[in-house]
Amino acid sequence: MLKLEKRPQPSRVFAYLTPVLAVIATMFAGGLLFAALGKNPVEAIRTIFWDPLFGDFAAYYRPQLLVKGGPLILIAIGLSLGFRAGIWNIGAEGQYIVGALCGAAVALAFYPLEAWYIFPLMVLAGALGGLVWGMIPALLKVKFGTNEILVSLMLVYVAENLLAAMALGRMKNPEGRGFPGSRNLKEYPSAFNDEVFVGTGMHWGVLTAFLAVIFAYVLLSRHMLGFSIRLSGEAPRAARFSGVNPARIVLFCLGISGLMAGLAGMFEVSGPSGQISIDFNVGYGFTAIIVAFLGRLHPVGILLAGLLMALTYIGGEIAQGNLGLPSAAIQLFQGMLLFFLLAVDMLTNYRISLVKREAT
Amino acid sequence: MKLTHILASAAMALGLATAAVAQDKTKVGFIYVGPVGDGGWTYEHDQARKAVVEHFGDKVETVYQESVPEGADAERAISQMALQGADLIFTTSFGFMDATVDVAKKFPDVKFEHATGYKTAENLSVYSARFYEGRAIQGHIAGKMTESNTVGYIASFPIPEVIRGINSAFIHARKANPDVEFKIIWAYTWFDPAKEADAAKVLIEQGADVILQHTDSTAPLAAAEKAGNVIGFGQASDMAEYKPSPRVSSIIDDWAPYYIDRVQAVMDGTWETKDTWDGIGPGMVGIGEITDAVPEDVKEEALAMKEAIASGEYHPFTGPLNKQDGTPWLAEGEVADDETLLGMDFYVEGLSSEIPD
Numbered sequence: 001m002l003k004l005e006k007r008p009q010p011s012r013v014f015a016y017l018t019p020v021l022a023v024i025a026t027m028f029a030g031g032l033l034f035a036a037l038g039k040n041p042v043e044a045i046r047t048i049f050w051d052p053l054f055g056d057f058a059a060y061y062r063p064q065l066l067v068k069g070g071p072l073i074l075i076a077i078g079l080s081l082g083f084r085a086g087i088w089n090i091g092a093e094g095q096y097i098v099g100a101l102c103g104a105a106v107a108l109a110f111y112p113l114e115a116w117y118i119f120p121l122m123v124l125a126g127a128l129g130g131l132v133w134g135m136i137p138a139l140l141k142v143k144f145g146t147n148e149i150l151v152s153l154m155l156v157y158v159a160e161n162l163l164a165a166m167a168l169g170r171m172k173n174p175e176g177r178g179f180p181g182s183r184n185l186k187e188y189p190s191a192f193n194d195e196v197f198v199g200t201g202m203h204w205g206v207l208t209a210f211l212a213v214i215f216a217y218v219l220l221s222r223h224m225l226g227f228s229i230r231l232s233g234e235a236p237r238a239a240r241f242s243g244v245n246p247a248r249i250v251l252f253c254l255g256i257s258g259l260m261a262g263l264a265g266m267f268e269v270s271g272p273s274g275q276i277s278i279d280f281n282v283g284y285g286f287t288a289i290i291v292a293f294l295g296r297l298h299p300v301g302i303l304l305a306g307l308l309m310a311l312t313y314i315g316g317e318i319a320q321g322n323l324g325l326p327s328a329a330i331q332l333f334q335g336m337l338l339f340f341l342l343a344v345d346m347l348t349n350y351r352i353s354l355v356k357r358e359a360t
Numbered sequence: 361m362k363l364t365h366i367l368a369s370a371a372m373a374l375g376l377a378t379a380a381v382a383q384d385k386t387k388v389g390f391i392y393v394g395p396v397g398d399g400g401w402t403y404e405h406d407q408a409r410k411a412v413v414e415h416f417g418d419k420v421e422t423v424y425q426e427s428v429p430e431g432a433d434a435e436r437a438i439s440q441m442a443l444q445g446a447d448l449i450f451t452t453s454f455g456f457m458d459a460t461v462d463v464a465k466k467f468p469d470v471k472f473e474h475a476t477g478y479k480t481a482e483n484l485s486v487y488s489a490r491f492y493e494g495r496a497i498q499g500h501i502a503g504k505m506t507e508s509n510t511v512g513y514i515a516s517f518p519i520p521e522v523i524r525g526i527n528s529a530f531i532h533a534r535k536a537n538p539d540v541e542f543k544i545i546w547a548y549t550w551f552d553p554a555k556e557a558d559a560a561k562v563l564i565e566q567g568a569d570v571i572l573q574h575t576d577s578t579a580p581l582a583a584a585e586k587a588g589n590v591i592g593f594g595q596a597s598d599m600a601e602y603k604p605s606p607r608v609s610s611i612i613d614d615w616a617p618y619y620i621d622r623v624q625a626v627m628d629g630t631w632e633t634k635d636t637w638d639g640i641g642p643g644m645v646g647i648g649e650i651t652d653a654v655p656e657d658v659k660e661e662a663l664a665m666k667e668a669i670a671s672g673e674y675h676p677f678t679g680p681l682n683k684q685d686g687t688p689w690l691a692e693g694e695v696a697d698d699e700t701l702l703g704m705d706f707y708v709e710g711l712s713s714e715i716p717d
Contacts, residue, residue, distance in 0.1 A: 057443045064436055164548050168518060168716070177478055178520045178705045184458050272432030278517065278548070279455060282429035314436070320425045321440055327395065327427040 003355045004346075014348045019294060019301070022341035023308070029340070030333045039323050047322060048315030048333075061314055063201025067272050069310035070206035071096075071264040073303055075288035077212040078260030080297040082253035084220070085232040089254055091137065091152030092261040093285025094159035095130040099262025100269035101166055102129030104182060104276045107191035108171055111183065118190040122266060123204075130262015131255050133159065138254035142247045148254065160281065167278045182276040185269065193271030205267025209306075212260060216299040229253065261285060290338045312337070386448070386627050388412060389441035390424035391434065393453035394551055400576025400596035401550065401613070402426065405452045405475075408615035415620050419627070430455035435462055442467040448626045450619065451475065454519075460484060471631050473622060476521065478702070480633050487618060490639030491521070492528035492701070493669045494611035495572075496676035497647055497662050498593050499529035501609060502570040503536030504658045505591060512563025513544045514556060514573040514580055518715050520704040522574050527708045528676045529572055532665075534710055543568055544713050553579035564590055571606075581606050591653065598648040609662070610648030617643050637698065640670045677701065682709035 027049075031041030052061040075092045082089045089095075103126035110118050137151035164180075171182040185191045193203050220226035231239040232249050240246065264284065269276060291309050295301030316330035390409050394402035409422050423446065428437045434456045441449050442463060448471045451460045457477040464472045464484040472484040480486055502511045511533055515522050526544060533540045543566055545559040556575045560583035563571060571592040573580045578599050584590040584606035594600070594610025618636065625631040638644035647666050650659045668674035679690030684707040690696060707715060 057440075060439065060443060067432060067436075161548075164517075177703045179454065180517055180519055181455075186458075186462075268432070272435075274431065274458060277430055277455060279430050282431065282433060317425060317433075317437055318440060321389070321423050321437070321444060324423070327425070 001355055003353055004350045005353045007349055007351050010348050011351070015296065018344045018348060019296065019305070019341060021344045021347075022294075022337060025340040025344065026333065026336045029336055033329060033332065034325065037325065037329060039325060044319055044323055044325060047319040048312060050315075051318050052311055052314045055318075061318075063199065064314055065307060065310045066201040066206045067203070068313050069306040070203070070209045071268055071284045072288050072291045072309055073306035074205065074209035074212055074264040074267075075257075075261045075285060076291040076295065076302045076306060077209070077216045077299060078257030079288055080292040080295070080299070080302055081216065081219075081229055082257050083233075083292055083297050085229040085249050085253050086236065087250055087253045088149045089134065089137070089152050089257045090149050090289065091133075091155045091285070092257060092288055093281055093283065094152070094156035095133045095258040095261035096265035096268075096285045097156075097159040097163050097281050098133040098265070099126040099130035100265030100273075100280060101163065101171075101276065102126055102262070103266030104171060104185065104269050107185055107188060107270065108182060110190070111188060114190045116190070119193070119204075119270070122191060122270060123263065126262050126266025127259050128262070130265065131259040133262065134254045134256075134258015135251070138251045141250055141254075148250070152254070156285070163276070163280060164278050167276050167280070171276050173275075180278055184274045186271075186274040191270055193267050203267060203271045205264060205271060208263060208267065210303075213299045213303050216302075220299070225252070261288075290334075294337065294341055309334070309337075385421045386416070386419060386623060387444075387446045388420055388422045388623055388626075389438075389444075389446035389449040390422065391428050391437055391441070391449065391451040391453075391456060392424060392426040393430075393455065394427060394576070396424070396426050398551055398576055399578055399599070402452070404597050404613040405450070405615055408619045411616035412619050412623055416623060416627075420623060428456075431459070434459040438463040438472075439466070442470045446470060448473065448623060448631075471622075471626055480635060482633060485622075485632075485634045485636070487634070487636040487638075488521075489613055489615075489644040490637055491611060491613075491645055492524045492676055493639040494645050494647055495525045495528040496532045496669065497665055498572055498609065498611065499532030500536050500665060501593075501650070501654060501658060501662050502529065502572060503533030503540050504661075505608070505654065506533075506537065506540060506568075506570045508567045508569045509537065509539045509541060510567040511540060511542050511570045511572060512560070512566070512568030513542055514559045514563070514571065514575050515544055515546050516550050516574050517548060518546065520702060523707070523715060524701055524704045525574055526711070527704065530711055531681065531708055532676065542711055542713075544711075546716055547575055549575060551576045553577040556580050557583045560584060560592075561587075578602065594648055600648070603649070604651035605653040607648075607651070608653045609650045612646035612648050614643055614646045640666060641672060683707070684709055684711055 027045050031045055034044040035041040079089055079092055103122040106122045106125045136155060137148040140146040140151055141148045167180045173181060173183045195203050196207055228244040229249060232244055291305045292302060295305035312334050319325045320327055392402040392405060396402055396406040413422055425437050428434050438449060438459055450473045452475045454476045457474055457479055460472055460474045461479050464481050468483055474486050476488045477486050513526060530542050543563055545563060547555050547559050549555055556577050557579040560571055560580040564587045569590050571580050571584050573595050576596050581592045581599060581602040584592045590606055591608045592606045594607050596613050598610045598612050599607050650662055675695045677696035679694040680692045681690040683689045
């Protein structure tokens with residue numbers, strides 16, 4: 001008979017192995033799902049994981065991986081710091097929106113002036129916007145002990161309404177024939193978040209995401225603050241005894257995750273998306289939560305997880321277009337990834353042992 | 361057994377991968393904003409896609425991608441279709457406009473068709489339907505049918521398209537019934553059954569016994585059915601499951617004739633950039649069966665109006681009409697020009713609420 005036995009210490013091997021196992025399990029279960037839908041499972045899996053990287057049009061898709069993965073990584077890095085400390089910012093989507101709104105506001109205010117300082121100012125505004133939106137649940141938690149999960153999540157809906165109001169009102173393109181949506185920042189050179197290296201898909205936001213990975217790595221492994229964050233999450237009592245100020249950790253974690261989400265929003269609106277519209281946000285803030293956990297809350301892990309998630313998005317789209325898979329099946333497939341990760345995660349802390357049934 | 365199944369599939373995949381792709385087929389792509397099962401907007405575009413397949417049979421291959429978000433994702437989805445060899449791509453939502461323009465620039469040999477937008481290019485056409493023609497008929501029926509003299513209107517976003525619909529419905533409801541008032545709720549969504557149901561409930565509580573909707577789900581009809589004695593209309597799709605009441609008629613988007621026409625043009629090599637805005641006449645806007653819940657005489661009047669609009673004899677925006685603030689807009693017998701209609705950002709006289717910013 002099989003029995004679960006708690007490991008004396010979490011297994012290091014399995015900590016690294018579980019994401020890989022989860023991906024493999026997802027491929028199998030996803031394959032069965034696709035087969036049940038009457039599609040060829042091998043072809044579907046190949047389309048999702050192989051075609052974007054090495055298929056016929058990989059030259060187009062590879063840069064798109066960075067475009068899609070960049071914001072996910074940037075947001076997930078911010079979130080992971082809080083998650084490490086047991087502070088749950090679920091509202092990155094809202095911070096992303098507000099960052100985009102602030103960044104776009106700066107650009108639209110300067111339009112049509114062309115100057116080198118506009119883009120840096122937009123970056124600053126985007127970061128600040130996200131920071132402020134993230135600080136609302138932080139301050140409420142510190143001052144009144146409110147639950148940051150609820151407050152940050154609810155603020156997403158506030159931000160969405162703010163976005164709709166802006167797209168229909170103040171930020172509406174005056175030359176847009178009355179339709180909602182702002183001017184397209186892609187057509188405004190000073191505000192356009194262009195590719196840093198042509199043809200790579202690497203815009204300033206992707207570069208920032210890579211810098212964030214390094215920053216988070218150094219912070220967590222080399223810096224006192226990073227140690228305090230980890231300690232607060234792993235042993236809150238010990239953290240208190242050793243003089244860690246919990247309020248400071250809350251403010252820092254929600255602030256920095258808001259800031260990074262805001263930056264991601266700003267880079268998106270000024271680059272790939274191009275304009276403030278009612279449906280500007282497409283769920284990066286929520287998907288980043290999955291990315292953070294898939295990456296084991298470790299900066300390098302998040303980098304890989306973000307790219308993997310981007311791969312399933314882009315591969316999933318190709319599968320939709322080429323094989324006629326419904327989009328819901330692709331979403332289910334992505335959901336499985338997290339499901340299996342959580343399931344096999346158990347192996348990190350437990351081991352399966354074979355026990356002989358004792359005679360009664 | 362499952363293993364053998366998978367192995368068999370694997371063998372098949374290899375076979376498929378090596379099979380030559382038939383190049384003589386015309387490949388047509390569709391980008392949808394919602395799921396094909398939304399029962400409204402996207403559903404009708406997909407019905408038209410199926411009609412294209414039925415019409416051309418082996419000569420076409422269609423591909424589609426549903427629930428495509430706006431922005432960078434749309435651009436990638438459209439590019440992907442172009443890369444995969446599509447000859448003609450329909451992007452079926454206003455929000456895909458800039459993405460379609462960008463991709464059209466990169467693929468000069470592929471033809472693009474964008475629904476409800478206004479930016480055209482050498483290889484990019486736009487098309488839309490004169491839904492306001494259908495709204496006029498709805499307005500007439502609503503004006504005749506309401507007993508509380510209150511008509512509820514679930515609007516989506518304050519854009520010209522929606523404002524035009526409200527105006528058209530209101531003008532004809534007032535003509536049919538001078539005492540009628542419109543109560544308008546802005547749902548700020550095209551498709552959200554929960555929100556739409558809430559809006560319908562609020563309107564019904566405020567005394568509305570006719571609900572008009574410019575959102576795509578059947579939730580308002582469900583709410584009307586539950587309330588009893590409230591009627592409504594199918595939107596974008598026939599929504600026939602609510603016949604004969606509360607659904608007494610409907611506006612149906614029928615894209616099939618246009619799509620077939622455009623695919624044919626690509627096949628013949630006669631495709632040219634066009635700016636199409638068709639109504640009841642060419643069949644792009646259909647009026648669903650008017651059920652027996654509507655008295656015979658009202659039904660006849662409605663059908664007569666439909667005929668008059670279809671033949672071009674009557675235009676729903678014919679003067680005398682004033683703007684909401686009382687300033688004259690159209691003189692007696694004057695007909696609104698398309699330019700004004702396309703950018704409509706004002707209510708006509710008699711509507712009591714204001715357009716939100």
